[in-house]
Amino acid sequence: xxxxxxxxxxxxxxxxxxxxxxxxxxxxxxxxxxxxxxxxxxxxxxxxxxxxxxxxxxxxxxxxxxxxxxxxxxxxxxxxxxxxxxxxxxxxxxxxxxxxxxxxxxxxxxxxxxxxxxxxxxxxxxxxxxxxxxxxxxxxxxxxxxxxxxxxxxxxxx
Numbered sequence: 001x002x003x004x005x006x007x008x009x010x011x012x013x014x015x016x017x018x019x020x021x022x023x024x025x026x027x028x029x030x031x032x033x034x035x036x037x038x039x040x041x042x043x044x045x046x047x048x049x050x051x052x053x054x055x056x057x058x059x060x061x062x063x064x065x066x067x068x069x070x071x072x073x074x075x076x077x078x079x080x081x082x083x084x085x086x087x088x089x090x091x092x093x094x095x096x097x098x099x100x101x102x103x104x105x106x107x108x109x110x111x112x113x114x115x116x117x118x119x120x121x122x123x124x125x126x127x128x129x130x131x132x133x134x135x136x137x138x139x140x141x142x143x144x145x146x147x148x149x150x151x152x153x154x155x156x157x158x
Contacts, residue, residue, distance in 0.1 A: 016102045020109030020141070027113045027137035031125040047129065054126040054134040067122040074115045081108060100152060103145045110141025 033039055034053040043050030058064045059073070081104065084097045097104065114136070117124045126134040 013101060013105070016105045020105050023106075023137055023141055024109045024113045027110075027141075028116065030127055031113075031117065031136065034127045035125060043129070048131050050129050051127050052129040052134055054129075055121075056124040056126045056134070057122070067118065071115075071118055074111065074118065077111065078108075078115075100149060103149045103152070106141050107145035107149075110138040110145065113138035113141075 034051075039051060039053075041050065041052045043052075057067075059070050065073075084093065114124045124136070124138075126136045126139070128135050128137075128140075
């Protein structure tokens with residue numbers, strides 16, 4: 001049985017939804033474990049590499065803002081995402097979003113995981129320490145997704 005391109009595209013997008021959902025679940029599970037002290041801080045190389053429970057009250061790179069501002073910015077970002085996927089009238093912009101939906105799905109699930117923390121606890125739980133930074137799987141999803149998106153835009157520039 002040969003699959004047509006539309007079916008292959010749907011299967012691919014479904015796989016990204018499952019992957020995004022899996023990593024969102026894994027991120028939330030690890031955050032729960034650190035919040036409930038299932039794990040204590042674990043370091044593999046001094047305090048440069050390991051796992052450490054950290055309450056991040058700021059936004060990206062721990063920039064200090066109030067919870068109201070960070071939650072509001074998150075809601076605006078989600079609305080922006082949904083607008084461009086479903087309501088944007090410009091066909092070129094809409095095509096760009098649909099062609100890169102796989103990356104946007106990964107970014108969306110990473111941001112959603114951190115949004116849950118912000119709404120429930122007024123901070124984001126970070127737990128992966130690398131040198132002086134502490135971050136989580138949601139952060140990794142957002143950053144890697146953005147890097148892939150920037151690469152694709154750079155590669156396809158006219």
